[in-house]
Amino acid sequence: MSIAAAAVGRQAWRKLARNNSTAAIRRTISLLPKSQQFRPTSFVPAFTANASKAAPRFSQSQQYRSYSSGGSSGDGTKVKFWPFVLVLAAGTGGWVLLINRQKNMPPNPKQTASSSAKPTPAFSPSEVTVLFVLGGPGAGKGTQCANLVNDFSFHHLSAGDLLRAEQDRPGSQYGQLIQDCIKNGAIVPMEVTVALLENAMADAIAKSGSKKARFLIDGFPRKMDQAFQFEKVVCPAKLVLFFDCPEQVMEGRLLERGKTSGRADDNAESIRKRFRTFVETSMPVVEYYDKEGKVIKVDATPGPKEVYEDVKRKLVGKLGENF
Numbered sequence: 167m168s169i170a171a172a173a174v175g176r177q178a179w180r181k182l183a184r185n186n187s188t189a190a191i192r193r194t195i196s197l198l199p200k201s202q203q204f205r206p207t208s209f210v211p212a213f214t215a216n217a218s219k220a221a222p223r224f225s226q227s228q229q230y231r232s233y234s235s236g237g238s239s240g241d242g243t244k245v246k247f248w249p250f251v252l253v254l255a256a257g258t259g260g261w262v263l264l265i266n267r268q269k270n271m272p273p274n275p276k277q278t279a280s281s282s283a284k285p286t287p288a289f290s291p292s293e294v295t296v297l298f299v300l301g302g303p304g305a306g307k308g309t310q311c312a313n314l315v316n317d318f319s320f321h322h323l324s325a326g327d328l329l330r331a332e333q334d335r336p337g338s339q340y341g342q343l344i345q346d347c348i349k350n351g352a353i354v355p356m357e358v359t360v361a362l363l364e365n366a367m368a369d370a371i372a373k374s375g376s377k378k379a380r381f382l383i384d385g386f387p388r389k390m391d392q393a394f395q396f397e398k399v400v401c402p403a404k405l406v407l408f409f410d411c412p413e414q415v416m417e418g419r420l421l422e423r424g425k426t427s428g429r430a431d432d433n434a435e436s437i438r439k440r441f442r443t444f445v446e447t448s449m450p451v452v453e454y455y456d457k458e459g460k461v462i463k464v465d466a467t468p469g470p471k472e473v474y475e476d477v478k479r480k481l482v483g484k485l486g487e488n489f
């Protein structure tokens with residue numbers, strides 16, 4: 167059942183609960199998708215446990231033709247429950263399906279049939295090196311990743327860019343959800359982002375023709391559940407590059423970038439929300455990896471060249487020249 171059908175079913179259920187009248191029930195039935203519609207020519211409504219014995223609640227009920235083809239009382243007073251039951255079942259079933267579907271986002275936006283059968287994690291850390299790149303919005307993550315790509319032949323995958331591409335992909339079932347999250351600085355459910363990253367990594371590896379690869383995963387993980395999920399099903403991370411920058415500096419950069427970026431979240435209100443999400447949800451990720459001894463912290467306040475010198479020095483210091 168589609169989300170739309172489920173929503174219509176839920177609406178039908180609510181209407182029934184609100185208004186127990188023949189007209190309301192008829193209108194409600196007409197809201198259901200055609201496959202779920204039944205078209206009674208008559209209806210004797212009565213929500214009573216003792217319906218067959220109860221006096222009809224609408225005196226005109228006797229002029230209605232009985233909808234049921236079997237089990238009719240013949241006396242015109244017996245109440246027909248099953249149309250109610252059908253509508254309630256369709257509505258409730260749809261509602262439950264909708265809620266379950268929202269809880270368990272289908273894991274793979276590309277919907278590749280093979281993904282469920284993949285070994286976990288999908289990539290071995292002996293072949294694939296993953297560096298997470300974190301820092302507040304506007305700290306300069308993307309800028310520094312571009313430098314690292316030039317010097318160390320990393321593949322650069324920005325989680326935000328992948329989400330924006332998925333948002334704009336015609337027919338994406340996640341487009342609206344992603345758009346809303348980005349505007350509000352909220353985190354998109356991890357299944358979507360992890361699947362996009364895994365797909366992008368697989369594509370990059372397939373194109374390169376070598377199983378060995380190194381990735382900068384930029385702007386991810388922003389939440390602990392993402393971190394656990396990615397390391398479990400995609401690839402354990404080697405290190406986290408963390409760009410530390412004061413909010414005031416980041417705000418200035420983002421507002422400046424917003425003059426030309428066209429990004430829906432480079433405005434004062436979204437920036438405020440993004441900062442809050444970063445402090446409350448993403449900093450705990452940095453702290454977690456710091457306790458694991460995996461964080462390389464870089465002061466992102468100076469100009470881009472100076473920041474990059476520091477990045478290079480610290481990265482090579484930790485991993486060696488030929489990591």
Ligand SMILES: Nc1ncnc2c1ncn2[C@@H]1O[C@H](COP(=O)(O)OP(=O)(O)OP(=O)(O)O)[C@@H](O)[C@H]1O
Pocket residue numbers: 301302303304305306307308309310326385419420422423466467468469470471473
């Ligand atoms: N060290 C720096 N000094 C001054 N400006 C910088 C510096 N690093 C990046 N910028 C500029 O700040 C803006 C944000 O940089 P960038 O896009 O690299 O940040 P980001 O951390 O990837 O942002 P977001 O998380 O929003 O994607 C850009 O306009 C960039 O040119």
Ligand SMILES: O=c1ccn([C@@H]2O[C@H](COP(=O)(O)O)[C@@H](O)[C@H]2O)c(=O)[nH]1
Pocket residue numbers: 303324325326327329347348349350351352353354355359384385386387388392431440
């Ligand atoms: O793992 C992620 C990464 C990003 N998002 C959403 O995208 C925007 C923009 O991210 P940038 O890294 O600044 O391009 C971010 O504010 C989140 O809304 C996400 O949900 N999950």
